[in-house]
Amino acid sequence: MAERILVINPNSSLSCTDGIAAAIAPFAAPGLPRLDVTRLPDSPGAIVTWRDWYGVAEPLCRMVESEAADAYVIACVSDPGLEAVRTVTDRPVFGPLRCAVAAAMMRGERFGIIAFTDKSKPRQRRALQSMGVDTRLAGTIPLNLDMEVLTDPVAPRARLAEAARELVAMGAEAVILGCAGMAGHRAFAEQACGVPVIEPCQAAVTQAILSVVAARGAGMRLAAE
Amino acid sequence: MAERILVINPNSSLSCTDGIAAAIAPFAAPGLPRLDVTRLPDSPGAIVTWRDWYGVAEPLCRMVESEAADAYVIACVSDPGLEAVRTVTDRPVFGPLRCAVAAAMMRGERFGIIAFTDKSKPRQRRALQSMGVDTRLAGTIPLNLDMEVLTDPVAPRARLAEAARELVAMGAEAVILGCAGMAGHRAFAEQACGVPVIEPCQAAVTQAILSVVAARGAGMRLAAE
Amino acid sequence: MAERILVINPNSSLSCTDGIAAAIAPFAAPGLPRLDVTRLPDSPGAIVTWRDWYGVAEPLCRMVESEAADAYVIACVSDPGLEAVRTVTDRPVFGPLRCAVAAAMMRGERFGIIAFTDKSKPRQRRALQSMGVDTRLAGTIPLNLDMEVLTDPVAPRARLAEAARELVAMGAEAVILGCAGMAGHRAFAEQACGVPVIEPCQAAVTQAILSVVAARGAGMRLAAE
Amino acid sequence: MAERILVINPNSSLSCTDGIAAAIAPFAAPGLPRLDVTRLPDSPGAIVTWRDWYGVAEPLCRMVESEAADAYVIACVSDPGLEAVRTVTDRPVFGPLRCAVAAAMMRGERFGIIAFTDKSKPRQRRALQSMGVDTRLAGTIPLNLDMEVLTDPVAPRARLAEAARELVAMGAEAVILGCAGMAGHRAFAEQACGVPVIEPCQAAVTQAILSVVAARGAGMRLAAE
Amino acid sequence: MAERILVINPNSSLSCTDGIAAAIAPFAAPGLPRLDVTRLPDSPGAIVTWRDWYGVAEPLCRMVESEAADAYVIACVSDPGLEAVRTVTDRPVFGPLRCAVAAAMMRGERFGIIAFTDKSKPRQRRALQSMGVDTRLAGTIPLNLDMEVLTDPVAPRARLAEAARELVAMGAEAVILGCAGMAGHRAFAEQACGVPVIEPCQAAVTQAILSVVAARGAGMRLAAE
């Protein structure tokens, strides 16, 4: 059977799911694992509160138990349920926030986060603490926009550009889009602020590709030079 | 012109270069950037000493100045000359050690490194310090083998397996192969120790792919679900 | 209405709930808040896995929403659902692990934890990281006993004493009982190892008393000297 | 003989001693240890300088040697002589600053301190360093008022409120009153700034109660549910 | 043969070399090691870029191999090539930036750096990381002046004074002159800002003197009191 990476949006927003799919589509290629995007039925419209965050862990576990894949991405930039999901499968499970931080650190020593809302900050702080890199956070700036506004191709851009620039002024050498719903604005934000802007689902999918392709084993042959 | 990622082995070992090429070959795919592997002419047979490490910075700068690419990987697991090379191009430049640490941290909270020699340790310590994650290093175990022995498909395996297992006993939840010359032993080492084993050039190439593909801009379309 | 502190055991073990009640009973006194102990209906027999840990957050929120109190203690030494519960009440909510760490740090600079099982460690690591004191952990030693064995007045004592002594040898200047089910063994463990042994529910209840009594306002009168 | 906790004000200010006694009085209750407050004869009017701080260590040792108690609190928010006093008794000795920091960390991840004077800061920094939590200090704001002004029920309040609010703006999720002389203003300050305000002598006395009551041994009986 | 300390300016600026020599001259004394100052032929006019920084490592190694001394100082406040030079001699090699940080920390807990240019910052960050004291940096303020302006006895002083004062306002309790070319302005800067100002070549030379004199062996006699 073909390799596949299952990308699960733990919220029920269609526009958010579409944005995730669009963001990762360019990483699908012949010979690489198939990228399947789905969303959690009956989940909140966005992961806004700690209660949302805790609440999606169990449904995520159940979906992963019932859907075989070679690697999983929990496509929300607060990495909900990550540790729980890891206990129900022996395949790798990736959190986009952690993967985005890892990618940002490949481009600079300090990074900033454009957050979905004020309430996102403590959850993101936990992920940074689990990686031991909380002192590398230059700052977090929340947009406090509705998911449907955020995923609009135009509406949130002025605010996004301003936030990205402000983070650079605070010392960020790379900027992380703090919600999967911002995926369609990556290139715009990068142009606006002049430092690399990381889209977390893209960062997570490439980590997932690394894990699946590397796992094919030692039977590789020299192909280049 | 087609996108390409240039992977530069800063040592002159042919078997090491071949191992790098073999390790990254599976990440080449239609629609993704081409992966070109080269080596630095007139460079040492391996980057063993601090003097080697400092010495390849300038030749690396010159090669990058003369070879256009969309992203560069300096394919030695001590990230030599990284900061200097970054000043001669506006394209992203990746160090495999940092990328491997980032990938390892996506799989566990503490990681270990199987080092080329005793002398590798202080250089790797610098890279960990620059990322701020030196406290997450469970341990480093050097193999102290010649490059040509290391790249042999059989010779170094007993020692490698032992080192990987010892690192796990020291608390490593992921293991990093500390030299590009060990690339062909990844799957073997993983089987030996039971935790994810990261091959740094693979980790760096996927970060490079992320940077190049993401940079294509916002003109993506929904492709999945 | 009289002040009260609600202590909620998030598991369904009766012997564990009894042990918690016995441990905190001596802190009940006329003029101080009443201490009420309850347990979460339909909860697991013990919080053993990450899935258990995530799963009790929502039932805890619901219980706190429906049971008025002046302060709440979530009586499990992995502080499950703490952040979520804090969003559903404006009264203070305490996690026994964090409170035990705070109390241990009042008695020494490094502390050790006797854990319920091997699986407790990563959850406790998160709480230490959230307090920023993970480097002060001298070590964690799991007992790996069933809850009903653990709450037996005799059965677990030899193993508990050995673990406490080993933690002291590892540099612990105070020892934390890592499960509410160990509450009845505090004095025994302290005698066995010679350094202060902290029972987390006691530590949490005194923090809760502090918060409730201090909140009575400024209308205090000089009563002593 | 009845259990008692001896609270020693290491300065000679009567109004400061009265304030301490008033602050801790509500924690006295039948069945709990008696709370006795005293002050060090011939001590400075306030612990303002490093010289004061070093100087009270020996008199504190002598008082503790001559006054039996079940636990001691050194009632100055710079924890003077703490390590020395601990060597002259086998009973627990508590420092209010450390206890206040511990209590503050139970209510938020970052805290601020309203300091007595500019000169308090380096001494408080030492205590935070000894706990390993200096990075959690959001800020310190000194009032620079005389002890007799500080203990006035009205005079210092405008300044106190302003300081508390400013600390919240700097990121403090809890505020510590940095001098025992501010004890009477706790409720006022909390109302002014909207986050929990910790009075250190209260925090220390509850830690002392925890240590004395817990030490009664294992002979507890189930009392609740 | 007489003991000597060789101080190597890795840039080719004559005025900078003269400034270094003047700064360290007062530390030469009968009975102590001779202080010889030289500069690296064919080196850049100043170490401004990462490429300069990497590039001087090999020439420094060659000079140290060919010039016997009892200790070496690499007289540039970015400590270029330090680890490489240490591998070509068994005598101590000192970097002025690290020595200045060490000296600054003997005078206060936080320090600031007046940097040569904006580009100096990341190199200095590496040295602080290697010492583990990057959190003690209150701030860095670059002057962005040419080397020949910087070594002028008058031209850069207004800017220098302003930078020193601003660093004190940022919390610096000692200030480091971030380029050997500023050596002649130490006393001026100290007077301007009121906290100790450290000239790194002086700091390095005293560390070198310590290492050489201490190494004379145990044959000392009581000489004082």
Place this chain on the structure above:
Amino acid sequence: MAERILVINPNSSLSCTDGIAAAIAPFAAPGLPRLDVTRLPDSPGAIVTWRDWYGVAEPLCRMVESEAADAYVIACVSDPGLEAVRTVTDRPVFGPLRCAVAAAMMRGERFGIIAFTDKSKPRQRRALQSMGVDTRLAGTIPLNLDMEVLTDPVAPRARLAEAARELVAMGAEAVILGCAGMAGHRAFAEQACGVPVIEPCQAAVTQAILSVVAARGAGMRLAAE
């Protein structure tokens, strides 16, 4: 009047004072500040306990107030009273432990301490915490010998050599003699363990020389090359 550095042994041991004088004698030279060694009358025979440590602060302040000097060294490797003494003079005051740590860090990234007794460790921990480098301590090994045995030219050497070697095995790249009474054994210990051994009074005196000579002002002239 001639510049002088006053080195105050805060204990009353004659042999210890002699050892200090002998250790620093080689740093006295024409043109440099005179080095005067004295001891605190009526002080303990050694600073062994926290009570000793706190107790000498006030007598040290009084001596410094009555003895003019250009810089002061408190010649005990636990830096007693340092902060207090700094408030009674505007001249620099140095602690040998901090200066030794600074010197050790100029020779390697991790260091070990040979301590006077078991009881020295918590005091040394405070000094390391105040510098923020406690994670760089590879280990501490106490000798637990009387001061008069320690200062004997032969008696303590076997134990000292063993301790130094053990610290190197623990990862120390430099070793600090943790008591001024060990001063006469520096060269021996260095030969025994093969890494630099730092004598703290020598380290402090060179920092003091740096501060006094640098303070002479800007009127220097080029003297070398």
